[in-house]
Amino acid sequence: MKLTGDQTYIKRMNKSLVLDTIIAHAPISRADISAKLGLNKATVSSLVAEWLDERLVLETGLGASSGGRKPVMLLYNAQAGYAVGVDLGVNYISAALTDLSGVVVARERQRLRDAEPGAVLERVVGLVRALTAQAPASPYGVVGVGVGVPGIVDGDGVVLTAPNFGWRDVPLRAMLEDAAGLPACIENEANAGAVGEQRYGIGRDASDAVYISAGVGIGTGLIVGRDLYRGASGFSGELGHMTIQADQGLPCGCGSSGCWEMYASEKALLHRLAPHPEREDLESVLRLADEGDAAAADALSDIGRYLGIGVATILNAFNPEMVIVGNRLALARAYVEQPLLDAVERRSLRQHRRRARIEFASLGLDSAALGAASLAISRFLAAAKAGEQA
Ligand SMILES: [Zn+2]
Incomplete structure (x- = not known):
């Protein structure tokens, strides 16, 4: 049967909704999908058959019967492909291989010292290859790579500026697609972290949240109505x-x-304690504080207070349900949390503070890498829904 333009569009919409429903509610029967979407059973069956053909949906054992024959249940085939997420920190690079539902299959983490674009690209490509080699056999293989970058990224994946790297106008997406031979998504690392925590972490139930990537520098990612808020040009979130x-x-x-x-980051912490060769990074300061070094503990506590000063403004400005403190300073939670909460108590408006939860990232140092991988997965699924995948 030849479909008209409108019919093709409607069929594509429905097919996309069927997959979304299976992803959200699996295991689910065809009858339940048809009830949820208000589509007739024959339509649902034919759309499900296409997803089965495309290997993104699987049939599994029988579900509970409401009387007659037990229905066959449908699952999202999260192992139909894999994605690589990369978090380019200022002083580290971490990468994860996940399946299509964000479950981590393998991860790699390295110190990063040379931030020259060519050197960074080489490291990223090396990690992508190492992780791709660990991907189990699957119909689609590795479907793409997402990279979180500590800088401002435009819609074409060009890093316009990354002050802590000294980058300007680096066409990272094109460079990476060329070198790795995979579709790539480039996103600001705080935005990637916000997406990671919202899809897979502590922010899963929050519809409005602000993620603070507190690392060497500070970036923030805003989730509004469960979606990343990018702003008019895609540059939102530079609250650092x-x-x-x-x-x-x-x-x-x-x-x-x-x-x-300059006051609430790892850079600020080290600046306060410098010059001191034993205090070269957050981990060494934490070690000293744990051993009873008062200067190290005071410096960490002060970083917490300054984090709280910014969080108070974030609460007053955005009235989010949740503020999530992530990236490296979340490792210092034992020292920064109380001074942070005290500063928030003192400086935010009572009405804004009352319902806001202040949490630490539950994905640890993986927030941005998993968020970046999920952006690559979203791009793949969008193409599959648009019928662009084989
Ligand atoms: Zn500045």
């Missing part, structure tokens, strides 16, 4: 550069001074 010290503020790499990240 909100001014918290207007007079005699510390100069920041962005060109301004007194920015939040």
Whole structure:
């Protein structure tokens, strides 16, 4: 039967809804899909048959019967393919291989010292190859790679600026697709972390959340109505550069001074404690604090207080359900949490504070890598729904 343009569009919409329903409610029977979507059973059966052909849906054992024959249940075939997510930190690079539902199959983590674009690309491609080699056999193989970058990224995957790397106008998506031979998505790392926590982590039930990537610098990702809020040009979330010290503020790499990240990040922590060769990174400061070093513990507590000063403004501005503190400073939770909460208590408006939950990332250091992988998976599924996949 030849379908008209409108019919083709409607069929594609329905086919897409069938897959979304299976992903959200599996195991589910054809009859339950038809009840949920208000589509007739013959339509649902024919759309399910297409997804079965495309290997993104599986039939499994029999479900509970409401009287007659027990129905065959349908599952999302999360092992039909895999994705690689990469988190480019300022001083580390971490990558994960996940199945199509975000379950981690393998991960790699390395220190990053040389941030020159060519050197970083080489490391990313090396990790993508190493992880791809660990992917189990599947119909689609590795469907794409997502990369979270500590900088401002445009819609074409060009990193316009990454101050902590010294990058300007680096066409990372094109470079990576060329070198790795896979579709790539490039996203700001805080946005990727926000997506990771919202899809797979502590933010799963929150419809409005702000994720704070507190690492060497600070970035934020805004989830509004369960979706990433990108802003008019895709550049939202640079709250690390909100001014918290207007007079005699510390100069920041962005060109301004007194920015939040100059007071509440790993960079700020090390700056406070410098010069001291034993305090070269967060881990060494934590070790000293654990051993009773008062200067290290005080510095961590002060970072917590400054984090709280920014969180108070975030609560007042966005009235989110949840603020999620993630990335490296979440490792210092034992030292930063209480001063953070005290500062929030003192500085945010009572009505804004009352219902807001302040949490730490539940995916640990994987938030951005898993979020980046999920963006690659979303791109793959969108193409499959549009009928662009074999
Ligand atoms: Zn700044």
